[in-house]
Amino acid sequence: xxxSERITIAVLWVFASFVFxxxxxxxxxxxxxxxxxxxxxxxxxxxxxxxxxxxxxENKSIxxxxxxxxxxxxxxxxxxxxxxxxxxxxxxxxERRGRAYVEFIxxxxxxxxxxxxxxxxxxxxxxxxxxxxxxxxxxxxxxxVIAIIYRMVMVRLEALETSQLEASAxxxxxxxxxxxxxxxxxxASAMVTGALLAFTISFDETLVTFFLAGSDPTLPLRLWxxxxxxxxxxxxxxxxxxxxxxxxxxxxxxxxxxxxxxxERA
Amino acid sequence: xxxxxxxxxxxxxxxxRDVEVLQPTDLAIEDGEFITVLGPxxxxxxxxxxxxxxxxAPTSGQILFQGxxxxxxxxxxxxxxxxxxxxxxxxxxxxxxxxxYGLRVRGVAKAEIARKVAEVLQIVxxxxxxxxxxxxxxxxxxxxxxxxxxIICEPKIxxxxxxxxxxxxxxxxxxxxxxxxxQRRIKTTxxxxxxxxxxxxxxxxRIVVMNHGKIxxxxxxxxxxxxxxxxxxxxxxxxxxLIPGIVEQNAAGEACIDSALGRVIVPRDASLAVGxxxxxxxxPEHIKLxxxxxxxxxxxxxxxxxxxxxxxxxxxxxxxxxxxxxAIRVSLPTNDxxxxxxGDQVVAAWAPDDLTILH
Ligand SMILES: Nc1ncnc2c1ncn2[C@@H]1O[C@H](COP(=O)(O)OP(=O)(O)OP(=O)(O)O)[C@@H](O)[C@H]1O
Ligand SMILES: [Mg+2]
Numbered sequence: 001x002x003x004s005e006r007i008t009i010a011v012l013w014v015f016a017s018f019v020f021x022x023x024x025x026x027x028x029x030x031x032x033x034x035x036x037x038x039x040x041x042x043x044x045x046x047x048x049x050x051x052x053x054x055x056x057x058e059n060k061s062i063x064x065x066x067x068x069x070x071x072x073x074x075x076x077x078x079x080x081x082x083x084x085x086x087x088x089x090x091x092x093x094x095e096r097r098g099r100a101y102v103e104f105i106x107x108x109x110x111x112x113x114x115x116x117x118x119x120x121x122x123x124x125x126x127x128x129x130x131x132x133x134x135x136x137x138x139x140x141x142x143x144x145v146i147a148i149i150y151r152m153v154m155v156r157l158e159a160l161e162t163s164q165l166e167a168s169a170x171x172x173x174x175x176x177x178x179x180x181x182x183x184x185x186x187x188a189s190a191m192v193t194g195a196l197l198a199f200t201i202s203f204d205e206t207l208v209t210f211f212l213a214g215s216d217p218t219l220p221l222r223l224w225x226x227x228x229x230x231x232x233x234x235x236x237x238x239x240x241x242x243x244x245x246x247x248x249x250x251x252x253x254x255x256x257x258x259x260x261x262x263x264e265r266a
Numbered sequence: 267x268x269x270x271x272x273x274x275x276x277x278x279x280x281x282x283r284d285v286e287v288l289q290p291t292d293l294a295i296e297d298g299e300f301i302t303v304l305g306p307x308x309x310x311x312x313x314x315x316x317x318x319x320x321x322x323a324p325t326s327g328q329i330l331f332q333g334x335x336x337x338x339x340x341x342x343x344x345x346x347x348x349x350x351x352x353x354x355x356x357x358x359x360x361x362x363x364x365x366x367y368g369l370r371v372r373g374v375a376k377a378e379i380a381r382k383v384a385e386v387l388q389i390v391x392x393x394x395x396x397x398x399x400x401x402x403x404x405x406x407x408x409x410x411x412x413x414x415x416x417i418i419c420e421p422k423i424x425x426x427x428x429x430x431x432x433x434x435x436x437x438x439x440x441x442x443x444x445x446x447x448x449q450r451r452i453k454t455t456x457x458x459x460x461x462x463x464x465x466x467x468x469x470x471x472r473i474v475v476m477n478h479g480k481i482x483x484x485x486x487x488x489x490x491x492x493x494x495x496x497x498x499x500x501x502x503x504x505x506x507x508l509i510p511g512i513v514e515q516n517a518a519g520e521a522c523i524d525s526a527l528g529r530v531i532v533p534r535d536a537s538l539a540v541g542x543x544x545x546x547x548x549x550p551e552h553i554k555l556x557x558x559x560x561x562x563x564x565x566x567x568x569x570x571x572x573x574x575x576x577x578x579x580x581x582x583x584x585x586x587x588x589x590x591x592x593a594i595r596v597s598l599p600t601n602d603x604x605x606x607x608x609g610d611q612v613v614a615a616w617a618p619d620d621l622t623i624l625h
Contacts (some may be wrong), residue, residue, distance in 0.1 A: 007282055011412075161352065161354060163350045163351075163354035164280045164354050164356060166319075166321050166341070166354065167344045167350060167356075167415075168367070168371075169320075169321075170319060170321075170341055170342070170346075170347055170348045170373050171342075171347065171367050171368035171371060171415065172343075172368050172371050172419065173367075173371040174342055174371070181367075181370075186357070186358055189274035
C-alpha cells in the first residue's frame with residue numbers, strides 16, 4: 001500500500017465514522033438517556049435504572065397515543081393489503097380497460113404533497129358529514145399506503161406467467177382455487193414486504209393525520225404537541241422502544257424481501 | 267362426420283378485432299388418434315389448441331365433444347389437459363404436488379393422490395425426483411413433470427403445444443419416442459402442435475397442415491408426403507421440385523402438361539381443363555438418372571450443374587437441356603453414381619405415379 005493510499009483510506013474511515021455518528025449518535029444518546037438521569041446537563045452515571053420505563057407505563061396519554069397509532073397502522077395496512085391484492089389480481093387476470101387510469105389514481109396520493117392529500121380528505125369528510133377520529137385517520141392512511149402495497153404485489157404478479165393461471169384452470173381448479181393455491185403462495189413475500197413498508201409509513205405519518213385527527217391523537221401528533229412544553233424523560237424510553245420495534249420490522253422486511261428474490265432467482 | 271369422432275370443430279373461426287387469424291374451420295378428431303398440427307409460425311396452430319382447451323373463445327362455430335357443444339363450458343370443466351410450451355409448472359410446489367394438483371382441486375383423498383402420483387411418476391421415470399422443486403430439474407425432466415401432471419386426471423384428450431421445442435435434438439428424439447409410446451399405452455387422443463415437419467411425420471397418425479389461418483390438408487404422413495394437396499404443402503413438407511405448366515391434349519387424346527420437362531403425360535383427371543395452368547410436384551428422391559441416350563417415356567435430357575455430398579445420399583442439381591435455365595434437384599444414393607461430376611450429360615426420369623398435379 002502506498003502512502004497516499006493509506007492516507008485516503010484513513011480519511012475515508014474518518015468520514016464514514018462521522019456519518020455513522022451523525023446518523024446513529026442521537027439514537028444511541030436517546031437510548032442511553034432512557035436509563036439514566038440528567039444532572040446539570042451531565043449524565044449522572046450512577047443513576048442507572050428503569051425508572052423512565054416505569055413512568056412511561058404510568059403516562060396514560062402517551063400510551064393511549066401509541067395504542068391509537070398501532071391500531072390505525074394495523075387496520076389500515078390490513079385493509080390496504082386486501083384491497084391492493086384484490087385490485088392487482090383483477091387487473092392482472094384480463095385485459096382491463098382503464099387500468100392505467102386506476103393505477104394513476106392509486107399512485108397519486110403517494111407523490112402528491114401530503115398536505116394536499118390531507119386537506120382534500122378533510123374537505124371530503126366534512127362534505128359527507130363524517131366526524132374526524134381514528135376511522136378517518138385509518139382511511140387517510142389506506143389512501144397513502146395502498147400504492148406501495150399495490151406496486152409490490154403487481155410487480156410479483158406480472159412476473160407470474162399467465163400460463164400458470166391457465167394450467168391451474170386446465171387441471172380443474174376454479175378461479176378461487178387458483179387464487180388460493182397458485183397465486184397467493186407466490187405473492188406472500190411481496191405482500192409481507194409491502195405490508196411492512198406500509199406499516200412503517202403509517203406509524204410515523206403526521207401531515208395527513210394532522211388534518212384527519214379528532215380528539216384521539218396518534219403518537220406522532222402527541223409527540224408534536226409535547227414539543228411545545230418540552231419532553232419528559234420517559235420520551236427517551238418510548239423512542240428506544242419504537243427504535244427497537246422498527247429495527248425488528250426492518251429486519252423482517254429485509255429477510256422476506258431476500259427470500260422472495262432468492263426464490264425468483266432459483 | 268365419422269361416428270367415432272371424439273371432437274368436432276364445426277365452422278370454428280377466430281378474429282382479433284377485424285383480423286381473422288383462423289378462417290372457419292372443420293376438423294374431426296378421432297378417438298385415440300395421435301394428431302399433429304403442423305404449420306409455420308403465425309398460422310393459427312396455438313389458436314386452435316387454445317379454443318379446444320377453453321382458454322380462448324371462438325368467434326364463431328361449434329366445438330363438439332362427443333357430440334355436445336362445449337363452447338360455453340369453462341376450461342376447468344373440460345375433460346382435456348394441456349402440456350404448455352413453457353411447461354407452466356408451479357414453482358412453489360414440489361414435483362409430487364405439481365403432479366397431484368389436478369386431483370387435489372377435485373377433492374380426491376390424500377392417500378389416493380399419493381398412490382396415483384407415485385404411479386404416474388413411475389410412468390414418466392421420475393420416481394426419484396418427487397420431492398424436488400421444479401427449478402432443480404433439467405428441461406427434459408420438467409417436461410416429463412408437465413406431462414405427468416397432464417395425464418394424471420385421465421383426460422379424454424391431451425393437448426400439447428410444441429412441448430419439445432425447448433429441448434436439444436437428441437433429447438427431443440427420445441421424447442418423441444417416449445410420447446408416442448405413452449400415447450399408445452394410455453390409448454388417449456393426443457393433439458400435438460409442432461412446426462417441425464420431421465417431428466410431425468415421425469409421430470402422427472394424421473397431420474393437419476395449416477397456413478395463414480386455414481387448414482391446407484389433412485392426412486396420414488404418407489398421404490401428405492406422397493400427395494401434397496397444394497403448392498404450399500408441397501413446399502413446406504419436405505423437398506419438392508415444383509414445375510409450372512399448361513394442360514394440353516395430345517393427338518391420342520391423352521391429357522398432358524406442357525412444361526420445362528417437355529410434354530408430360532399425366533393420368534386422365536376430369537378436373538384438368540385444357541388450357542389451365544397447373545404446377546407439378548415431384549420429390550428429388552423420385553427422380554432417377556438414366557444413362558444418356560436411353561429412351562424412357564417420362565424423361566428429359568439434363569446437365570449436371572452441381573453435386574453435393576450429404577453422406578448416404580447426394581443432392582444433385584440439374585439444368586434441363588432445351589430450356590437451359592430450369593433447375594431441378596435430385597437426391598440419389600451416393601453409391602449409385604460414384605463418378606458423377608459437373609457438366610455430365612444425363613437423362614432424368616420419373617414414374618408418372620410420382621408426379622402430383624397441383625392446381
Ligand atoms: N391476443 C391476440 N391478439 C391479436 N392477435 C393475436 C392474438 N393471439 C394471436 N394472435 C395472432 O393470431 C395469429 C395466429 O397465432 P397463433 O399463436 O395461433 O400462431 P401459431 O401457429 O401458434 O404460431 P407459432 O408457431 O409462432 O406459435 C398470429 O398472427 C398472431 O399474431
Ligand atoms: Mg404457437
